[in-house]
Amino acid sequence: MLRGASVMIGRCLRLLPVAGFLLAGLASAADQPYRIELLLSERNGPYQALAQALHAELRQLSDQPHQLGQSLADNPDYQAIAEADLLVTIGSQASRLVDDLPARRQVLHVLVPSTGHPLPPGSVAGKTHHSAIFIDQPWHRQLNLIRLALPGVGRIGILLGNTSRELQAELETAIDQQQWQAQIGLVPEAGNYLGPLRRLLEQSEVLLAVPDQQVFNRQNLQGILLTSYRREVPMIGFSPGYVRAGALAAVYSTPEQIATQAAHWIASLLAEPGRQLPPARHPEYYSVAVNHQVARSLGLRIPGETDLLHSLQALETQP
């Protein structure tokens, strides 16, 4: 994080030379192949996996000429970014740099969570056209998973911290639409989550984890999972890591799945260069993970991952 901050300070100082690249970029934009520049938050892991998958998918999906370059957030290739027709930022760190990078026509943010992101789903901002494929799943999808995995439950417990509190209204609406009851527990200060959790579990049949580092962090996870398991309240997580840790199930998107969706979007831009990116949205491709060991222990018999996935997809395609 410190490194991230120093990168940003460094970037502030480099703003002047960037203006030069910008002019150069505009001058030579004419009849080049469509240029896509990727900006990765980090070199390795999911960021690189996504970039590679995007390369591969795009090659398969489109025979239109295009040029793909990439650089890292701590050392952006300013010239290439300035000249690009489309900038794809991968991860939050890269995404946050955008305001200070030379102007481009379109920016696609991927591998970023929707909460706290400047682009709420479906919005278009400013002159530059921004869009995003968020990493997190829409509430209705997660609630559908609950419906399929735990038929009969009706009281959904949600533990919110100071920052995720703003989600309360939309969560309640989403749960209301399913004709369920939302039970909200608020954690006022970091660490002191056990009291609110215990009270919440008394009124809940399932616990839905919400990505808020104040509440659902690695340290609290022990206590949250153990306490809810003791009370036989299963937890629905938001990543395969949660399922391995002890959550009952999760619906999630892998970097590769997000890359597939991004590749589809980009392919249609290539096919029709004047076109704009669709508005920001949640992932279209996703997977389901189930911890059958936990399910068995809680005496639950829940369908397999593939069955759950197909049922989820069927529910979403229903009118």
Add this chain to the structure above:
Amino acid sequence: MWYLKLFSRRQWCRLSLLALALLPPGLYAQQDEAAFLSELPVVLSATRLKQSRHDTPAAVTVIDRHMIQASGARTLVDVLRLVPGMVTGYATGSQQVASYHGMADEFSRRMQVLVDGRSVYQPDFGGVSWSSLPLALEDIDRIEVIRGPNSVAYGTNSFLGVISIITRHAAEEQGTYTKLTRGSDDIGDALLRHGGRQGALDYRLSLQYQQDGGFDGITRYKNRIWDNHDWSRARRLTGRADYQANATDRWEFQAGIAESPQGKGALFSDPSDPPHTQQKENNFVQLRWERSNPAGHEFHVQFHRDEHVTRDLLLVGPVTTDLDAATVNQLTGFLVPGTLTASALLDGYLRTQRHDLEFQHRYSPAAGTRFVWGGSLRMDRVRSEGWFGRDDWLYHHLYRVFGNAEIPVTQDLKLNLGAMLEHNDIIGHDLSPRLALNYRLAEQHSVRTAWSLASRTPAMIEEIGNLVGVIDAELTIPGLGSQDFTVAEQLILSSGGLPRERIESVEIGYFGEFFERRLQLDVKVFYDEVDELITLTTTQNKPIALLSNNLIDFEPTDRARLQGIETQLDWRPSTHTMVRFGHAYIDIDSDDLQEEYSRSAPRNSYLLFASHRFPRQLDASLAWHYTERMQWLEWESINAISRLDLRFAKSFRLGRQRAQLALVGQNILGDHVEFRRGNRFDPRAFIQLSLAPD
């Protein structure tokens, strides 16, 4: 605003970036995708998960935290009453006893007890010293009782059943908790617990004091006035730390110390059992490392050291007896009657240590298949000149390897196959196999059938007991004067060379869930055959019998057949209500001379537990049990017992604390005789106040 001008715009930009950099990581990272992508430690590992009751190869009863609290129990054996087939009691007001399916005296040698995987079964006398366990009831998360032999997983002595006590993870207790208890019969307890966290380290410390006056007052027993000297005190300090080193490794450290002085003997009673104080001490350390890798392999290595010390100095006498001429002749050569005044000092000092190292590996080689294997090394040593007749350490070594597989034969049929190979100094090699099948009749209904062999290693007192009473005596012969002399009287002498006790057990069970799993029913029919049952024998041909007429030995001569049916019904009509009903019918047919084993369990026993949360944070619960006439080994038979406990509690807020005030009445239906005829268990009541962090 003047202060805004102190810095230029660029400086503000840098400052805000700096501020961002200094924010705690939690706040900054909230928008991060890391939460979605990172590996997390496996919290609910296979070891931590309780097996679904549809899949277990034996009947299992779970007593959870809620039941422990709602039962109003202050002692572990009062909690164990909530298990069908469990026979519990108090040998004296200070000595708790619990045994599954009877066949026990005040030391219950045929049942294994584990606390967080650590066997607390004592090698010296067998059984468990419940009162001196460094363990507070309030720290227990749940108690799982495997009703049936399970040597295949826990080695010898997991004979009739296994009690596994699991304490709470330190992360589940944060802040300071206090609980105070005061009531009749000198009952007074205090508990102070603090839980906290340092980074990835969670810890908990519990300090506890308990006191109890024991059974009340004076009774008539064996034609004597009997006043039990059975008060008890216990001081316990325990600590636990859980450290999550990274996404795969976890460390757990526990330590505890307890001391429990308690009254023994009775006033005006048998002169060989005068009132005196027995001091019991117990301390342990336990270190456990667990690794759960993403491929689903789970390993653990656990070491523990446990030490028990009993200090029990007993002065018998002086007792005056008239001797006939023949006895005086044996002692002195004079053939005249005389009077003997004798006293003896018996030193029951006993120190027992255990060092144990165990390893276990669990994994799932294919979907639905689970395999666990492991091994352990153990060294027990005991030192007691009084009980074993030698003043040096007596060693007992034990080595084990075991494996158990759960294999789905079809989607609905599961095969459970395992064996334990053990070698120890007393019995040599021993193999305990088990074969079980679980068949899912329907979504919520399953049947199981299991066959197993299990063993019990004789306790050291049974194998090498050697107790001698040294008597200082003064013989007075009228007209001839008096003479002082010392006599050694043998009280226990074990012949040794005992084989293991063997149980062959067959069980057929049904487990079903009804009304959206709100009602759970478990029925078990069992047939067990026990061979080479080690029985205490007494001979009375002692040349001199000043302390006791009996010379005690142990012989593996008897056989017993146990059969019966047990039912457990758990009903949770709502989240506020819980009911458990249990019944056990046990028929023991033994071939010992007095058929003592046959009477060592009640033919029928019933239990009922119910708790309900009313509006306004009011809780009420009852725990009732009824056991038919029975007889603890080596004691007289006792009549049927009906005991009812009630608890009422009101929770409220006290500042930033959650407070609860509870009133508990125990045995409110009136007096009964407990364990032996000299014990009168009278109704008692106490008040508890607890304060918990919000």
